[in-house]
Amino acid sequence: xxxxxxxxxxxxxxxxxxxxxxxxxxxxxxxxxxxxxxxxxxxxxxxxxxxxxxxxxxxxxxxxxxxxxxxxxxxxxxxxxxxxxxxxxxxxxxxxxxxxxxxxxxxxxxxxxxxxxxxxxxxxxxxxxxxxxxxxxxxxxxxxxxxxxxxxxxxxxxxxxxxxxxxxxxxxxxxxxxxxxxxxxxxxxxxxxxxxxxxxxxxxxxxxxxxxxxxxxxxxxxxxxxxxxxxxxxxxxxxxxxxxxxxxxxxxxxxxxxxxxxxxxxxxxxxxxxxxxxxxxxxxxxxxxxxxxxxxx
Numbered sequence: 014x015x016x017x018x019x020x021x022x023x024x025x026x027x028x029x030x031x032x033x034x035x036x037x038x039x040x041x042x043x044x045x046x047x048x049x050x051x052x053x054x055x056x057x058x059x060x061x062x063x064x065x066x067x068x069x070x071x072x073x074x075x076x077x078x079x080x081x082x083x084x085x086x087x088x089x090x091x092x093x094x095x096x097x098x099x100x101x102x103x104x105x106x107x108x109x110x111x112x113x114x115x116x117x118x119x120x121x122x123x124x125x126x127x128x129x130x131x132x133x134x135x136x137x138x139x140x141x142x143x144x145x146x147x148x149x150x151x152x153x154x155x156x157x158x159x160x161x162x163x164x165x166x167x168x169x170x171x172x173x174x175x176x177x178x179x180x181x182x183x184x185x186x187x188x189x190x191x192x193x194x195x196x197x198x199x200x201x202x203x204x205x206x207x208x209x210x211x212x213x214x215x216x217x218x219x220x221x222x223x224x225x226x227x228x229x230x231x232x233x234x235x236x237x238x239x240x241x242x243x244x245x246x247x248x249x250x251x252x253x254x255x256x257x258x259x260x261x262x263x264x265x266x267x268x269x270x271x272x273x274x275x276x277x278x279x280x281x282x283x284x285x286x287x288x289x290x291x292x293x294x295x296x297x298x299x300x301x302x303x304x305x306x307x308x309x310x
Contacts, residue, residue, distance in 0.1 A: 014055055016088060019081055021048045022060060026078050029068045101298030103132040108303070109140040109148060109157040111219070112246040114287055117265035118176050119158060126306055133299050141218035141244055146170060149292045155300045156291040163221045172290045173308050179282035180226070180261040182206065183253045186273050194259075201277040204233055210240030210258035212249050222285060226261045229283045250274055263287075 025034040025045070035042045053060050060074035070078065097103035110119050123135065138154065145157035150169055158175070166172055182201050188194045194209065195202040207230055216223040230237040240258040243249045247269070249260050254273040263285050267276050289307050291300060304310045 014052065016085070018048050018052045019085055021045055022052060023078070023081055023085055025049060025061065025068070026070055026074065029070070031068065097132055099298060101133070101300075101302035102130055104297075104299045105134050105136065106156075106297075106299040106303060107136045107138065107154040109138040109145045109154050109159075111142055111145075111159055111287065112139060112244075113160070113263050113265070113285075114158040115139070116246070116268050117178065117263060118287065122158075122307060126303065129306055130299070130302050133302065139245075143218050145290065149290060152292065155295065155297055156289060156303055158287060159290050160219050160222050160285065160287055161290075163224055166290070169293055170290055171293050172288050174286050174288040175307060176287045177284050178263045178265060178287075179284050180229075180279065181264045181267070181282065182277045182279050183250060183260045183262050183266065184275050184277055185253055185256045185259065186275050187256055188259070189275055196275070196277050199278055201279050204235070206259065207233065207235040207237070210238045212241045212243060212252045212258040212260045213237075213239055214249075215242045215244060218244050225283045225285060229261070229281075 021034070021038065024037050025031065028034045028037065031042050031045060035045045038045065049060065056077075058073045059071050060077065062069045062071055094103060123137070126133070126135065140148065140157070142157075142159040142162070145154070145159045146162070146167065148154045149157060150167055159172075161172055161174075184194055184196075184201070184206070188209070189196055194206045211226075213226055214222050227237055241252055243252060246262065246266065249262065250266065250269055250271050252258065253260050254271050256273075261279070261283075262276075264276075289304070291304070301310075
């Protein structure tokens with residue numbers, strides 16, 4: 014059985030006339046008749062009832078037609094599917110992201126990608142930067158939205174910045190109400206706030222982010238009091254809401270409203286960079302599409 018025989022069967026089933034079917038197929042009637050008979054022998058059942066005046070599908074032929082029609086349609090769609098895969102307009106893209114990106118660049122990027130590449134299925138994976146670098150090196154994901162490390166990336170990876178944003182203070186509202194921390198016009202006042210306990214990312218998962226915050230404290234002569242570490246931004250803000258400590262977070266976190274938390278600007282705020290990272294030499298067309306969209310390549 015081959016595709017040619019299936020097309021012969023489908024055309025004859027649609028016309029129920031050997032002459033017209035042969036004309037549509039660009040062949041003569043005898044080879045068409047031989048093709049159908051060979052197919053029937055292979056299937057072990059008759060597909061058509063023939064007489065001198067008419068051709069009709071058998072019950073077996075009618076039921077088999079329901080399977081042949083979509084099968085041939087799927088085969089005929091393969092060249093177009095191949096074109097879309099080649100151009101990165103179909104297929105799969107695995108994208109990891111740090112939790113901070115969920116409140117800044119990720120939603121817009123996914124929205125724009127869905128408009129530009131509606132046929133691409135995106136798998137989103139929330140992961141810390143260190144885990145992303147490992148997964149990329151081992152080929153488990155196509156790309157990541159990560160905070161770059163404070164040392165050089167592994168030579169197998171490439172990186173481009175996407176966003177730079179200042180840090181702000183996330184403070185328990187109770188501390189403001191009790192005058193433990195002072196604020197003026199939406200900005201944290203003085204430097205006494207640096208004496209309060211801090212909630213922060215562990216250094217092992219985000220060394221640049223961790224060091225950026227500690228450097229801001231130490232640059233002003235303060236030793237930070239780390240009360241609690243957490244690897245997800247939502248968890249950090251929840252701990253702030255519970256009064257465990259305060260936190261320095263990207264300014265895009267203002268969109269994460271949480272009862273009991275107040276966001277305040279800080280003087281000479283350190284700036285956090287987030288970017289796109291991928292594996293060098295990865296020729297996945299869906300990755301190329303993401304890079305074109307995110308980086309304008």
